[in-house]
Amino acid sequence: MVAIRSAEAERVFEILHEVKDPEVPVIDVVELGIVRSAEVEGNRVTVLVTPTYSGCPATKVIERDIAETLERHGFETVTVKTVFTPPWTTDWITADAREKLRSYGIAPPGPVGPGGLELVPLGGPTRTVACPFCGSKDTRRESEFGSTACKAIHVCHACHQPFEHFKPI
């Protein structure tokens, strides 16, 4: 989702590339797609962010990091507001960031798509996830829940490496 932004808002987004996701420090909050908009009035700025998961413990840290970073860049009043509509989806993660995730050892999410998540599709893997280390598609899902809310655990049959998958949502 690329919205048309003013030059001032563009500058804010540029600065916010400095704010990394505390749980996946290889990508930043703009690449993650959680910064929805920025409104600048003189040296005041209001940033709208949307959380990844309802209970993501990183949300508060991210909001604080955004405020501190913008203050460091000369904004006097920084307001960070949370919006829920439309809900965040992994489809908003940029192409560059997907490549960064892969090189960090996390398989990036595939497209969510309509019907991509059946209600209870039992008996077998629902999607093919390529190993971020060797590229093999001969992998199995170990668990849809991992070290953070956004990740699942998979294992590669080719190189025998367990790896994390940023699950589509």
Added chain:
Amino acid sequence: MSAPLFEFLLRLGDDRLILGHRNAEWCGHGPILEEDIAITNIALDLTGAAQLLLDLAGRVEGQGRDADALAYWRDETQFRNLQMVELPRGDFAFTMVRQLFFSAWTHFLFEWLKQAAHEELAGIAAKAQKENRYHLRHAGEWVVRLGDGTEESHRRAQEAVDALWPWTDEMFATDAVDQAAQAELGLPVRPDLKAEWRAVVADVLERARLTIPETPMRMTGGRKGRHTESLGRLLAEMQIVPRSHPGATW
């Protein structure tokens, strides 16, 4: 302040807060490491949704109470959760059958709440529903694996279904509070959640070779603050730290 809307949001928030707490009790006690992680992740999502809903409830009430104040400083009779979610966590089969029942209901409930004209509630429901699909799939897969597994796992899964079934009707009860809140939130007519829920649950149970018992439904009262003996004990544990150290911060 709108009293029905406040109550309606408490009901939604308390269901998730209490079930989230019950699931979190598995932390360090899961049957295998992956399950320990999975159940606590589900607990985290539920608690997160509860926080958003209770925070909204607090603002609707307009008395300056936030999600923490509502979670930690209300007593048992002021909680509005379903009795099903406060029951002790039981064994792994009990926890997974309960999650299946709860998540299947949440799916259709939130599908409806997503259509609210009230933008914030619609957004919270849309987000939580995406997370809930993972919970539903996880619980459904486990119920089939246990029900269609060994003799022992089948026995335990059937016992869990038998024990939980009489508590399920409370999910579908509605009253004047719901109706007033629905109108205020700009919601379309409430669909027949019970029929939709039953279709999904019956399908999973059939695949799991488990049968639906014919036992009558229990008397309910969670929505009015009447609870089983289990809730008080749960709250004592959940609330002890903030009540012992009021105003403490990290």
